[in-house]
Every structure is written in C-alpha cells, then in structure tokens.
Amino acid sequence: MRRKVWYNNISEIFFTSYDIRKEHPAMQWTSVNDLREKFLSFFESKGHLRLPSFSLIPQDDKSLLLINAGMAPMKKYFTGEVEPPRHRVCTCQKCIRTPDLERVGHTARHGTYFEMLGNFSFGDYFKKEAIPWAWEFLTVTLEIPPEKLFPSVYTEDDEAFDLWNKVIGVPAERITRLGKEDNFWEHGTGPCGPCSEIYFDRGEKYGCGKPDCRPGCDCDRYMEIWNNVFTQFSNDGKGNYTELEHKNIDTGMGLERLACVIQGVDSMFEVDTMRGILDRVVAISGREYGRDPSADISIRVVTDHTRSAVFMIADGVLPSNEGRGYVLRRIIRRACRHGKLLGIDRPFLSETVEAAIAESYRAYPELAEKRDYILKVVSVEEERFDATIDAGLEILGDMIAATQGGVLSGDDAFKLYDTYGFPVDLTRELAAEAGLQTDEARFAELMQEQRSRARAARGNVGGWESSAADLLSGIPATEFTGYGELETDARVLAVICDGELAGEVSGGTFTLVLDRTPFYGEGGGQVGDTGTISSPAGGGLRVSVTDTKKADGIHLHICTCEGGTLRVGDKVRASVDRARREAVMRNHSSLHLLQAALRQVLGKHVEQAGSYVDAERGRFDFTHFAALTKEELAAVEAAVNGAILSGLPVETVVTGIEEARGMGAIMLFGEKYGDTVRVVRMGGFSAEFCGGTHVTNTAKIGLFRIVGESSVASGVRRIESVTGTGVLDQLARREKLIAETAAELKVPNPSDIARKAQALQAELSAARREIESLNAELASTKLDSIMSGAVTVGCVRLATARLDGTAPDVARSLADRIKSSFPDAVAVLAVGDAGRLSFIAVAGADAVRAGAHAGRLVSAVAAVTGGRGGGRPDNAMAGGRDASLTDAALSSAAGTLAGMLKG
Ligand code: ATP
Ligand code: MG
Numbered sequence: 001m002r003r004k005v006w007y008n009n010i011s012e013i014f015f016t017s018y019d020i021r022k023e024h025p026a027m028q029w030t031s032v033n034d035l036r037e038k039f040l041s042f043f044e045s046k047g048h049l050r051l052p053s054f055s056l057i058p059q060d061d062k063s064l065l066l067i068n069a070g071m072a073p074m075k076k077y078f079t080g081e082v083e084p085p086r087h088r089v090c091t092c093q094k095c096i097r098t099p100d101l102e103r104v105g106h107t108a109r110h111g112t113y114f115e116m117l118g119n120f121s122f123g124d125y126f127k128k129e130a131i132p133w134a135w136e137f138l139t140v141t142l143e144i145p146p147e148k149l150f151p152s153v154y155t156e157d158d159e160a161f162d163l164w165n166k167v168i169g170v171p172a173e174r175i176t177r178l179g180k181e182d183n184f185w186e187h188g189t190g191p192c193g194p195c196s197e198i199y200f201d202r203g204e205k206y207g208c209g210k211p212d213c214r215p216g217c218d219c220d221r222y223m224e225i226w227n228n229v230f231t232q233f234s235n236d237g238k239g240n241y242t243e244l245e246h247k248n249i250d251t252g253m254g255l256e257r258l259a260c261v262i263q264g265v266d267s268m269f270e271v272d273t274m275r276g277i278l279d280r281v282v283a284i285s286g287r288e289y290g291r292d293p294s295a296d297i298s299i300r301v302v303t304d305h306t307r308s309a310v311f312m313i314a315d316g317v318l319p320s321n322e323g324r325g326y327v328l329r330r331i332i333r334r335a336c337r338h339g340k341l342l343g344i345d346r347p348f349l350s351e352t353v354e355a356a357i358a359e360s361y362r363a364y365p366e367l368a369e370k371r372d373y374i375l376k377v378v379s380v381e382e383e384r385f386d387a388t389i390d391a392g393l394e395i396l397g398d399m400i401a402a403t404q405g406g407v408l409s410g411d412d413a414f415k416l417y418d419t420y421g422f423p424v425d426l427t428r429e430l431a432a433e434a435g436l437q438t439d440e441a442r443f444a445e446l447m448q449e450q451r452s453r454a455r456a457a458r459g460n461v462g463g464w465e466s467s468a469a470d471l472l473s474g475i476p477a478t479e480f481t482g483y484g485e486l487e488t489d490a491r492v493l494a495v496i497c498d499g500e501l502a503g504e505v506s507g508g509t510f511t512l513v514l515d516r517t518p519f520y521g522e523g524g525g526q527v528g529d530t531g532t533i534s535s536p537a538g539g540g541l542r543v544s545v546t547d548t549k550k551a552d553g554i555h556l557h558i559c560t561c562e563g564g565t566l567r568v569g570d571k572v573r574a575s576v577d578r579a580r581r582e583a584v585m586r587n588h589s590s591l592h593l594l595q596a597a598l599r600q601v602l603g604k605h606v607e608q609a610g611s612y613v614d615a616e617r618g619r620f621d622f623t624h625f626a627a628l629t630k631e632e633l634a635a636v637e638a639a640v641n642g643a644i645l646s647g648l649p650v651e652t653v654v655t656g657i658e659e660a661r662g663m664g665a666i667m668l669f670g671e672k673y674g675d676t677v678r679v680v681r682m683g684g685f686s687a688e689f690c691g692g693t694h695v696t697n698t699a700k701i702g703l704f705r706i707v708g709e710s711s712v713a714s715g716v717r718r719i720e721s722v723t724g725t726g727v728l729d730q731l732a733r734r735e736k737l738i739a740e741t742a743a744e745l746k747v748p749n750p751s752d753i754a755r756k757a758q759a760l761q762a763e764l765s766a767a768r769r770e771i772e773s774l775n776a777e778l779a780s781t782k783l784d785s786i787m788s789g790a791v792t793v794g795c796v797r798l799a800t801a802r803l804d805g806t807a808p809d810v811a812r813s814l815a816d817r818i819k820s821s822f823p824d825a826v827a828v829l830a831v832g833d834a835g836r837l838s839f840i841a842v843a844g845a846d847a848v849r850a851g852a853h854a855g856r857l858v859s860a861v862a863a864v865t866g867g868r869g870g871g872r873p874d875n876a877m878a879g880g881r882d883a884s885l886t887d888a889a890l891s892s893a894a895g896t897l898a899g900m901l902k903g
Contacts, residue, residue, distance in 0.1 A: 027143050032259045032273040033363055035142075036092050039117045039253070042137050043090035046129075048119055051085075053094045053364075056315040057324065060661065065324050066096040066312070070118030071229075071250040077122045078191060078231065078248050082658065087124035092117050092255065094311055094364075098327055101334075105300035108260070108267035109223060112331060113308035115255040123246030127196075127230050130249045131163045134198060134228060142262060148201050150215040150222060152176040154183040154194030160230070164196075176215045185229045191244060193232035197224050200261045225261060226253040269300045273359045278303045280355040285342035298338035305335035306352040307360075313374045314366050316605045318623045318715040319381045325623075325715065332381045333423055336389075347386070349378045373603070377625050377715075392422030393430075400434045410442020417443075418450065475513055477553030482518035482529070483652070483693060486576040489536055490514040492568050506565040512543075512557040518576050519557055521550025525611035526588055526692040531576040533559065533566070540564040541572070581693070583615035586701045586723040589650060589682070589694045590640060591618045593704070594719065595666065596686035597639035598622060601632055608666070609716045613692075617707070617722050624717045628709050636719075640704045647699035648683030655679060663687050703727040779814050786818070790825065793894050794901040796847040797825045800890040804832040815842045819874060826852045828861055828893045830886045837865065837880030839889070848873045851902040860896045864889035 030038070040050050054073035058064045067073055070093040076082035077089075093116045103110040121130070131151075138144045151170060153160040155177045164170045178197075186192035199215040199222040207213050207221035215222040231248035233241040259271035269278055281302045282289050289299055312328045319329040332349070339348055353375055361368040399412045408431040416422040428438045472494070481488045494513040495502045502510070512533065522528035528548030535541040541564030549556045557574075566572070591611055598606045602624055610621035628636070653660075657677050665679045665687040680690045682698055695701060702724035712718045722730060742750040745757065782803070790799040799818065803811050811831045818827045823844035831838050841858035848854075855876040862869050862878035865885040869878020880886065 027145065027262060029264070030142070030259075030262050032255060032271055035259055035262065036115070036117065036255055036363065038141055039137065039255075040090055040092060042141055043088075043119045043133075046088070046119075046133055048088040048090040049086035051089055051091050053092055053115075056094050056096055056312055057317065060657070065327060066098070066317075067093065068095050068097050069093070070095075070116040070252050071120065074120060077120075078250070080123070080246065084122050087122045088120070089122070090117075090119045094315075096308060096312065096327070101331075104304050105297040105338075108220060108269075109254070109257050111256065111268060111304045111307070113304060113311055114257075114268070117253045117255055117258070118251050119249065120251070121249035123248060126232075126247050126249060127160055127163060128167070130228055130230070130251065131160065131196065132167060134226060134251070135168050138198065138226075144200070144261070146170075150174055150176065150199040150201060152178050152183060152197045152199065152215050154196070155179055157183075157194040157196070157230075160194065160196045178216050182216060185231070185250075186235060189235050189237040191231045191233070191248070192235050192241075193230045193247075195230070196228045198226040198228075199223060200225050202261070223257060223261065225257050226251065267300070269303050274303055274307070276359045277306055277352055277355045280352050281306075281342070284348050284351055285339070285344050287342055295342060298341045301338045302335050302342070302352060305331045305338075306349065306356045309335065309349075309378055310353055310356045310360075310367065310374055311364075313377050314364070314370050316607070318377060318605065318625060320609075320623070320713065320715050329381065330423065330425065332378060333385050333426065336382055336385050337426060337429070347379065347382050349382050350375050353378050373605075373625075380625055380715075388421050389426075392416055392420045392426075395420060396422065396427060396430060400431065400436060403436055406436055408436045408438045410439035410444075410446060413438050413443045414446040418446075472513070472551065472554055475554055476515075478514060478521075478555040479516035480518075480520070480555065481516055482520050482576065486518050486531075486578050486581060488516055488518045488574050490516045490572055490574050492566060492570045492572060495566065495568055504565055504567040505561055507561050509558070509560050512545075512559050512566070513554055514557070514572070514574060517548075517555050517557070517574050519545060519548040519555055519574060520576075520581070520693055521548045521555040523550050524690060524692050525613060527584060527612075527614040528558075529576045529581055529584075531574070531581075533557070533572050533574050535564070536571055536573045541566060545574075580615045582695075583723075583725060584613055585693050585695050587613040587615070587618040587721075587726070588692050589698065590644075590701050590704050590721060590723045591620050592680060592682060592686045592688050592690070592694075593640045593643045593698065593701075594618070594620055594636065594721065595622070595688065596682075597636045597643070598624075598719075600639055601635045602628075609712075617720055617726060619718060619720050621712050621716055621718045623715055625715050627711065628717065628719075633706055633709060637704065637706050643682065643685045644698045644701045644704060646683065646685075647697055648685055650694050650696055650698060651681050652694070653679050653681065660689060665689050700724075705730060775810060779810065779817065782814060783817055783821075786814075786827065786829075787822065787825070791894060793826075793897050795824070795850050796843075796852055796897070796901065797822065798894055798897055799825060799827045800829075800893050801827075802830045802832070802886060802890070806831055806833060808833055808838065811840055815840045815875075818842055819844050823847070824850075826854070826857070826897060828857065828890060830880065830890055832883060832886070837867070837883045837886065839867070839869065839878045839880055841871075841876045841878075843874050845874070851900045852897060853900055856900065857893060857896055861889045861893050864892050 044050050054067060056067050058067055058073065061075065064072060070091055071078065073093070074089070077084035095114055095116050096112055098112065100110040101112055104112055119133070138149060139146050151164045153164065153175060161175060161177070164175050165172050183195045183197065184192070185195050201222055202220070204221065206219070208217065208219035213219060213221060229250040231250060232244060234244055235241055256268040256271050256274065260268045263271055265271060268274065278289065278299060281299050285299070287295050287299065289296060308331050309328060317324045317328045319325055319332060321329070335349060357367045357371055357374070367374070396416060399408065413424055413427045416427055417424045424443065431438050475493055491514065492512065493515055495505050496511040497505055497508070519529040519531060520526060529545070530547065531545050533541070533543035533545060542562040543559050543566060544562060545557045545559050547558040549558065591613060595606070595608060605623060607623045608620070609623055612619045654676055660677050660679045663679060663681070666689070677689050678691055679687055680694055681687045704721060704723050705727050706719055706721050707730070708720035710718050738750050738753065742753050745753055745760070747753055747756045786799050786801045789801070790797040808831055811829055815827060815829055818825055819842040823846040826843045826847045827841065829840045831840060839858050839862050841854040841861070843852040843854045853873045855871040855873060858876040858878045859868065859870040862880050865883070866881035867879045870876055880889070
C-alpha cells in the first residue's frame with residue numbers, strides 16, 4: 001500500500017552502480033515484453049483466462065477518471081453484479097496514477113503511466129493458492145533468489161503468515177507484519193481485506209542504514225513489487241467485519257518495477273521499453289543523463305509523461321479543461337515545460353511520442369494504427385501551450401517583479417488562469433523558482449466563487465428557484481405524459497406567485513405544478529415546451545405556458561394568465577404547442593443521427609461534449625482535434641440524410657443500465673444515470689441514453705443541413721444544424737435571394753444569373769480598359785495642343801494652359817509627360833475641377849539646369865489668385881483661390897520665369 005517516500009539524494013541512489021546479475025547469476029535478463037508474457041502464461045497454466053488490457057477510460061464507473069489498477073475495470077466481477085467470463089482471470093492492465101504525478105522523476109519507481117500485472121479470483125481460489133503461486137512465479141519462473149524476497153502480511157493475518165512461514169518456508173524473521181494503513185485494503189463500506197506485499201531487497205547501497213531498516217521502511221532498499229489483496233470481509237460501515245461467503249483475490253505487480261529488478265537497472269525509467277524514450281529525450285536536449293540531478297528529473301518526467309499521453313490519447317482522451325481531458329492536458333504541459341527546463345527551445349514532443357510508439361506498438365498495436373492521430377493531438381496541444389506560455393510568461397514575469405513580501409497574490413494567479421488560460425501549477429512552479437510562494441487560499445477562494453457564479457448562471461429558473469426547494473417539498477414528482485401525447489387532462493397541485501404558494505391566480509405571471517403533464521421540462525439539452533392551459537369544460541380560463549423547467553422530477557410551468565381564474569385543485573387541460581414541439585423533436589432526433597455519423601466519419605474518439613436543441617436549430621459539441629474539412633462535413637451530412645431517407649423506426653426502451661450498455665448505447669460521460677435508463681434507438685444506426693422526446697421515425701425529420709461548424713474550446717468542435725421546416729425556411733430564403741438578384745440583373749430566368757453576372761463582369765472590364773485608352777488618347781491630344789501654344793523665354797519653352805473640368809490625376813500625368821518628353825520646357829497648368837482651382841508646375845531637366853524652379857514659379861503664379869503652394873524645382877503644386885484671376889495668373893508666369901533664368 002502507499003507510503004510517502006521522498007528522496008532527497010535520489011541521484012546518488014540512481015547512479016550507484018549495482019548489478020544484481022553479478023551477485024546472482026541465475027536471474028536472467030528478461031525484456032519487459034517477455035516478462036509480461038511469462039506472467040500471463042504462468043497464470044494461464046494455473047487455469048486463468050487471459051484478458052486483454054481494458055481501456056484507460058473506465059467504462060461504467062463514475063467514481064474514477066482513469067483506470068489506476070488491474071482490478072478497477074473488474075469491480076463488477078468482484079461484487080458479483082456481473083458474471084465474469086471465468087472465475088480465474090489474469091491481465092496486464094494499462095494504468096494511470098495521477099496522485100503519483102509529482103513524485104515522478106523524483107523516485108525510481110513511480111510513473112504516471114505503468115502496466116500492472118494481476119491475477120484475480122472471483123469467489124474461486126484464495127490465499128493458500130495465491131501465495132504459493134506468487135512465490136513460484138518469482139523464484140522458479142523468473143529464478144529470483146529467494147533470499148532477495150521479503151513478504152509482508154497484515155498484523156492480524158496469521159493465516160497468510162503461516163502460509164509464508166510453514167508452507168513456503170520463509171523464516172519468521174523475514175516476514176514483516178504491517179498495520180492497517182499499509183496492509184489492509186478498504187474503500188468505504190463493502191468488500192475489504194488484508195494484503196500481503198512482496199518486497200525485493202535491492203541491497204544495502206539503496207538503504208537508509210538505520211538498524212531497524214526492513215520492508216515497509218521509507219527508504220529505497222526494499223522495493224515493493226507485488227501486492228496481493230485478499231478480499232475476505234465485508235464492512236458494514238460501523239466497524240463490523242463479517243466474512244464474505246465468496247472470497248476474492250486481487251493482485252497487482254508493477255511490470256516496470258519487476259523489470260527494473262530483473263534487468264538490474266537503477267530505476268524503472270531505464271528498463272528496455274522506457275530507455276529508448278529516455279535516450280531520445282537525452283538526444284533532443286543534448287544533455288547527458290546522470291550528470292545534473294535536476295536535469296535528470298526533467299528527463300525522467302518527459303519520458304514518463306510522453307508514455308502517459310500516448311496511451312491516453314490512443315484510448316480516446318483529448319486535452320480539455322475538465323476531468324480526464326485536464327489530466328492529459330496537464331501531463332502534456334508538464335512535459336513541454338520540463339522540455340523547456342532542459343533547454344529545448346522548439347516543439348519536440350512528436351519525436352518523443354514516435355519513440356514511445358516504437359517501444360510499445362508490438363504489445364499495443366492500436367498505437368501504430370493511431371500513430372498519426374496521436375502525433376496530431378500532441379502537436380496541436382504543444383503549439384497551443386507554447387502560445388499560452390509566451391503570453392502568460394510575460395505577464396507573470398511582470399507580476400513577479402511587482403510582488404513584494406515573498407507571496408504571489410491569489411488574485412494574480414487567478415487572473416492568469418482565468419483570463420489567459422495559464423495553468424496554475426505552472427504559475428506555482430515559476431513563482432517558486434523566483435523564490436515566491438503562491439497565495440493558495442485566496443486562489444482557491446476565487447476558484448470557488450467562479451464555480452458558484454457558473455452554477456448560478458446555469459441553475460436560475462426564472463428567478464424564483466432559491467425558495468423553490470422548500471415550497472416544493474411534499475409535492476410528488478410529475479407524471480410526464482409527453483412522450484406519447486401532447487394534450488393531457490390534469491389537476492393543479494400548486495401555484496407559485498412571487499416566490500410564494502398561492503391558492504389561486506387570475507392574472508400576471510406565475511409558476512404552475514400539475515399532477516401530470518405533456519410539457520417537457522428543459523433538460524438533457526432540450527428546451528422546455530410552450531403551449532396553453534385551459535379548462536376542459538370550456539369557460540374563460542386562458543393561460544399561456546411560455547416555458548417549462550424541471551426540478552427534482554417536478555415539472556414547473558412558467559405561465560401568464562390572460563383570462564379567468566386558476567385554483568389549486570382545478571381540473572385543467574394542458575396542451576403543448578404542437579408545431580414547435582415537433583420541430584424540437586426533429587432537431588433532437590437529428591442530433592442522435594449526427595453523433596453516430598460523426599463517429600462513423602471521424603472516428604470513435606468523438607464524444608458528446610454538450611448539446612442544445614430548440615425549435616429553430618440543433619447545436620452539438622463534441623471532442624475532435626481539428627476543424628472539419630468540407631469533405632468531412634459533406635460526408636457527415638450525407639450519412640445523416642441517408643439515415644433519414646431510410647425511414648428508420650425510432651424506439652425507446654427503458655431498461656437496466658447494464659442491458660443498455662450491452663446494446664452499445666452511447667452514454668454521456670459525467671452524467672448521472674439511475675439504475676434504469678431510457679435508451680433511444682434509431683434502427684441499427686444509433687443508440688443513445690436519452691430522456692428527450694423524439695420523432696417516431698427518422699423520415700419525419702425531413703431533411704438535415706449543417707449550417708455552421710466552429711471551435712468552442714481546445715479539442716471541442718461545434719456543429720449547428722437545421723431540419724424539416726428549418727431546411728425549408730433556409731431554402732425559401734435562398735430562393736428569395738436568388739429571385740431578387742435575378743430581378744436586379746434583369747434576367748427573367750434565375751438559372752441565367754451566373755451567366756449574366758459573368759457577362760456583366762466581362763463588360764465592366766472591357767469598359768474600364770476603354771476608358772483608360774481614351775484617357776491616354778485625350779492626354780496626348782491635350783499635350784500637343786498645350787505644347788503648340790508654348791512661348792520662348794530665354795533658352796526655355798514655357799507652356800501655360802487652363803484645364804477646366806479635368807480630373808487632377810489626369811492633369812498630374814499630363815504634367816509628368818511634359819516634363820519627361822520636353823527637357824527644355826516649363827509648364828504651368830491651371831486645373832479647375834468641381835469648383836476648386838489648383839496649379840501644377842513642372843520643369844524639364846535642361847530648364848532646371850538653366851535656372852527654372854517649378855516650386856517658386858507655382859507659388860508666384862498662385863499668389864496672383866490669392867492662393868499658395870510650392871515644391872521642388874522640377875515639380876510643384878499650389879492651391880488657387882479667385883478663379884476669375886486664373887488667366888492673369890498664368891500670364892504672369894513668363895515674367896517670373898524670365899527672372900529666374902541665368903544670364
Ligand atoms: P507505492 O507505495 O510504492 O506507491 P502502492 O502501494 O501505491 O505502491 P499498489 O496500489 O499496491 O501500490 O499497486 C500494486 C503495484 O503496482 C505495486 O506493488 C507496484 O509494483 C505497482 N505500482 C504502483 N504505483 C506505481 C507507479 N506509480 N508506477 C509504477 N508502478 C507502480
Ligand atoms: Mg502508490
């Protein structure tokens with residue numbers, strides 16, 4: 001059982017070379033894969049049925065996020081709830097232990113991922129078989145020298161003691177009796193029992209040197225390799241232990257720990273299947289293993305975490321912010337972070353992942369099959385983390401710099417987490433590196449507040465729910481008739497006005513409870529029903545139901561009274577708005593088909609992460625690592641429509657949870673299910689746990705269209721869709737758009753719009769080209785006429801012209817052409833466009849050389865009209881003011897220019 005072992009001098013322990021094979025030549029080096037095989041075939045020879053490892057994801061166990069022991073997936077065999085395939089079973093089970101996360105790398109023997117070998121008896125054999133078999137396997141099959149092995153037993157378990165002592169012959173002084181916390185397996189009430197561990201003595205070099213050092217000591221000399229649990233009693237919770245009629249055996253031996261001992265290496269990270277990964281980490285980082293104790297810790301962490309990530313992803317876990325997904329995210333992020341600590345400054349996990357797959361795919365072929373997928377998930381997460389880290393590191397750096405008093409505030413840590421997605425364990429680590437503690441209490445408080453806010457946002461039922469629990473006590477659960485009918489006669493059980501029970505109501509809004517109702521109360525992602533309440537006898541009662549909620553099995557109709565009086569005890573007729581409800585059912589049923597189609601097209605890793613349906617559309621969130629391609633979306637849509645067109649009957653079965661599972665029904669992780677569940681089956685296409693309302697045949701969905709695909713969170717995609725009248729509405733909107741477009745384009749036949757649009761485009765480009773060439777033509781004609789009117793001033797030619805109604809950029813290009821074509825020319829152009837007067841002056845190269853200055857010239861000319869401007873010697877502009885003086889201004893140019901010219 002677990003003890004806290006924390007090594008300070010671990011590197012000393014790791015690198016004290018020690019080779020048991022030298023001391024005990026009988027023990028053969030054996031590979032991890034061969035050890036696994038030897039164990040399983042040994043127990044097969046003892047009548048056990050060999051089962052493959054179960055998935056890391058618990059299949060029917062809400063108490064556990066991830067499988068952490070060989071017995072965990074077989075609990076139901078132990079309790080007798082389910083009949084095992086045989087009463088003797090052996091497995092090699094993949095395990096993840098998050099509680100060991102922070103010990104990884106610091107001890108020689110803790111990984112977050114490891115394989116656990118185990119033999120199990122469900123009411124079959126017991127101690128007197130289990131103990132000798134364990135001994136035989138270790139000392140005969142593996143030839144471990146008996147003097148290296150030390151059993152422990154529970155203090156009061158004389159039976160086990162005698163078996164070790166009298167039957168096996170282990171001297172009494174070599175058998176350690178340990179107390180309840182070490183050697184009694186118990187988990188609340190129910191089956192429990194004593195354990196017997198087997199320790200391997202790794203030699204004095206690994207010991208603490210204390211005179212009373214023995215198995216169970218906190219030091220690393222005696223390594224626990226195998227734990228045998230004898231499930232013998234039942235605990236009634238009051239401390240009474242009664243002998244079980246059918247006693248069980250549950251054993252667990254860490255495969256890597258066993259290999260560590262047999263291969264004579266210093267830690268589990270160096271056994272053959274892990275060494276390849278470790279060496280890759282060493283190669284990528286350029287570090288040498290065994291040199292720097294803190295770098296060695298990081299190397300071991302990356303090695304271990306890579307394996308964990310690979311196996312978790314292969315079993316369908318995707319990084320997220322909750323549950324298993326968060327465990328995976330945390331593990332990948334820690335690996336990245338320790339990579340950085342090793343000085344690796346680029347994405348590297350795909351390389352260590354490749355190494356891990358290469359080491360294990362022979363035993364776990366699914367790793368090879370899912371190789372690309374695993375690489376993709378890890379790389380996406382690594383990139384995402386890099387981006388978060390870069391942003392977060394900067395902010396945290398500032399926070400740390402601004403911190404006084406040695407404690408990083410909980411508000412800072414929370415802000416980083418909440419606003420920037422920066423993991424708090426990293427904040428903690430980095431703060432610690434800077435010598436700061438983190439205010440954990442304040443952080444926890446803020447987290448708690450955030451959780452309550454979230455809960456309040458979810459659970460607010462029309463603002464009255466705070467007192468609802470009290471008000472509703474004593475009212476029986478409502479009988480729901482709405483699976484089969486949409487109109488039901490019922491009796492009023494309670495009326496709640498302004499948060500208080502009322503005897504009657506005759507106006508305003510209120511909440512109504514009936515003994516039975518066809519109104520679906522919002523739940524399972526389906527909106528509540530709307531409709532009316534009237535009196536069956538006719539009469540003036542007019543109540544409209546605007547929404548329906550559900551609390552503890554009681555349907556709460558949110559109502560407005562529009563006429564008449566409603567009294568507790570009255571008989572009423574409750575009628576659901578049929579058209580709306582039918583639309584909701586179409587959308588709900590279509591999401592079941594969608595989920596099945598997604599699993600077909602994208603793979604079994606697709607799991608529902610949330611859903612919502614109302615009358616307008618369906619929204620389905622699911623785990624997947626990338627945006628869907630056009631082709632994938634088309635394939636999904638086609639699969640759903642295929643199932644609709646096949647007209648599959650929709651049946652609902654209420655059955656035991658185990659039977660439902662046997663049907664292969666998809667259930668929602670984290671959802672609470674009672675002993676009996678409702679399974680909705682659509683032909684052979686889909687089976688899901690669901691309490692919602694559905695169409696009776698998939699054909700009634702009509703048609704299905706995806707209208708949106710987006711990302712909601714890392715690894716979670718969202719599809720929005722419409723069905724039936726929703727598709728028709730969408731079609732009608734498109735028709736309208738097409739008709740309007742056709743009218744604008746003046747085509748009588750809408751099928752011609754594309755051709756017409758093309759023709760218009762072509763026409764437009766031709767027209768543009770023509771305008772350009774006409775402009776050019778115009779410019780040269782103007783150029784000719786301007787230059788023909790030029791006068792000679794000294795050695796330069798001066799051309800002046802009024803270009804009324806010419807666009808400024810046309811005038812500009814005209815001026816540029818004069819400048820480049822006539823080096824000896826100076827031109828001053830007056831441009832009058834849209835009531836604005838401006839002047840452009842240019843001077844060719846020879847003219848400039850002769851002393852002409854366009855800037856000064858244009859400034860003098862513009863001044864005549866009251867304007868101003870200037871510029872370079874060869875090119876200048878000015879604004880004019882009084883247009884009536886334009887001619888006078890232009891005439892002044894010759895005199896001004898003459899004054900500029902040299903000689
Ligand atoms: P320890 O006290 O050393 O952490 P434990 O008491 O938690 O071990 P059990 O829960 O009895 O171990 O599990 C059975 C066997 O599984 C152990 O004897 C050991 O060989 C192996 N094991 C347990 N935890 C780990 C781990 N984190 N990494 C590798 N092997 C492990
Ligand atoms: Mg442990």
